[in-house]
Amino acid sequence: MGRRLGQHFLADPAILDRIVDALEPHPNDVVIEIGPGRGTLTWRLAPRVGRVVAIERDPRLAAALRREDVQRATYNVQRGVRVSLPRNVTVVEGDALKLHWPDLLAAQPLHVARCTLHAFKVIGNIPYYITTPLIEKALSPPLPEVIVFLVQKEVAERLAAAPGSKTYGALSAGVQAIASVERLFRVSKGAFRPPPKVDSALVRLRPLGEPLVAEPEREAWRRFLARLFSQRRKQLGHSLRALSGRTKGAVEAALMELQVEPAMRPELLAPQALVRLFRTVAR
Numbered sequence: 001m002g003r004r005l006g007q008h009f010l011a012d013p014a015i016l017d018r019i020v021d022a023l024e025p026h027p028n029d030v031v032i033e034i035g036p037g038r039g040t041l042t043w044r045l046a047p048r049v050g051r052v053v054a055i056e057r058d059p060r061l062a063a064a065l066r067r068e069d070v071q072r073a074t075y076n077v078q079r080g081v082r083v084s085l086p087r088n089v090t091v092v093e094g095d096a097l098k099l100h101w102p103d104l105l106a107a108q109p110l111h112v113a114r115c116t117l118h119a120f121k122v123i124g125n126i127p128y129y130i131t132t133p134l135i136e137k138a139l140s141p142p143l144p145e146v147i148v149f150l151v152q153k154e155v156a157e158r159l160a161a162a163p164g165s166k167t168y169g170a171l172s173a174g175v176q177a178i179a180s181v182e183r184l185f186r187v188s189k190g191a192f193r194p195p196p197k198v199d200s201a202l203v204r205l206r207p208l209g210e211p212l213v214a215e216p217e218r219e220a221w222r223r224f225l226a227r228l229f230s231q232r233r234k235q236l237g238h239s240l241r242a243l244s245g246r247t248k249g250a251v252e253a254a255l256m257e258l259q260v261e262p263a264m265r266p267e268l269l270a271p272q273a274l275v276r277l278f279r280t281v282a283r
Contacts, residue, residue, distance in 0.1 A: 008192035009037050010125055010150070015187055016044045022184055022204050023123050023148045025049045030105065032144075034096045034124030034134065039065050039085055041125060046086040049121075053104050054089060055096045062093035097133055102142060125150040128196070132171065135159075135205070136222075139178045141215055143207040147179070156183045156201035163270045169232065170225035177212040177221070177271040179205040212275045224278045228266050236269075237262030240281050254281045 010016065019041060023031070029049040036042045036054040038061065046052050056062040065085065092104055105120060122144045126134050131151050138147045151159075154167075159175055160183040161168035175181060184202040189195045213221045224243070231239045240251045255262050258276055260269070269277065 008125075008194060008196045009040065010187070010192055011040050012191050013044065015191060016041050018185065019123070019125075019148065019150060019202060020045050020048060022202055023121055023146060030120045032101055032104070032120060032122045034122065034126055034149075036065060036091070037061055037125070041123070042085055042089055045123065046089050050088065052089045053092060055092045055094060055099060055104070057093075057095050059093055062091055065091045097130060097137060101137075120144050122147045123149070125200075128152045128155070128198075131155050135175060139175065139205070139207060145206075147205040147207075148202065149205070150187060150200050150202050152196075153186060153199040153201045156203045159183070159203055159205075164268050168267050170222075170229040173229075173269075173271045173274050174222055174225050175205065177275055178218075179207045179211075181205055212271060213278075221275075221278055225274070228274075232265060232267050234265070235263045236260065236266060236277075239266065240277070244281050246281070251281065 023029075023045070025031075025045070025048040027048070027050055030051045031045065031049050031053070033042055033045065033052055033054040036056050037058075039054075042052060042054050042065075054065070056065065090104075092099070122138050124134075126149050128151070131149075132155075135147075135149070138144065138149075155171075158167045158169060158171050160181045161172040182204040184204055187200040187202065189197065189199050192200075227243055228239055231242070236255065237248070237251055240246070240255070241248060244251065246254075252262050255277075258273070258280060260273065260277065266274070
């Protein structure tokens with residue numbers, strides 16, 4: 001069941017509490033949890049926030065969280081007994097990538113719904129194979145206050161990478177143009193059941209008050225980055241001529257205006273410079 005959907009379950013209460021701490025929980029918070037699985041993180045999270053909307057794709061796991069008279073059940077790994085999840089948890093069966101999250105928030109009780117359209121948080125131990133699209137969805141309007149995801153360690157390194165580093169690339173620049181990224185701590189593969197093949201790391205994303213790229217241009221921005229970094233060893237002058245179809249002289253003039261050397265490579269440019277490049281040359 002877990003392997004079929006790329007799920008690896010984390011049960012260590014100390015690690016789970018550190019993940020919840022990273023969300024900076026408040027009693028009035030409304031939180032979307034992606035992939036609650038067996039509910040171990042949900043159980044630690046729910047008592048510390050106002051409301052949890054837990055989206056579970058696996059129908060058997062979703063049913064297990066709702067079963068019996070109490071509607072919601074999980075395994076309390078600390079006490080070794082089955083207990084009900086707090087009643088401020090709503091379990092939604094479905095694909096988090098396909099569901100419209102604001103609709104789920106609006107469907108909550110009135111005293112909760114009044115605040116959720118303006119302020120909510122996102123958390124999850126997310127399957128490796130859908131990490132990038134889930135991050136893109138979480139960073140789509142309406143933006144949450146904070147996002148805390150447990151992801152593959154290599155992905156966490158790419159998300160937080162600085163310009164000029166070996167791991168800096170399209171994912172780094174694309175996310176950092178919309179949110180600040182913090183790589184918080186590593187979680188070894190042995191902490192999961194079944195254990196994955198690689199270690200994980202916790203990342204915290206905080207959407208910028210003024211993202212560098214507006215929503216209507218983000219799809220073009222992603223395509224620009226993907227094409228630019230597919231040729232990351234090439235000099236910018238060569239890459240941008242291929243991307244834009246412009247002449248060498250036109251590209252070099254545009255780069256001079258941006259005070260960027262044509263011989264530079266894309267991985268040396270910060271997201272701010274790449275955005276200026278995108279708007280000046282690539283569209």
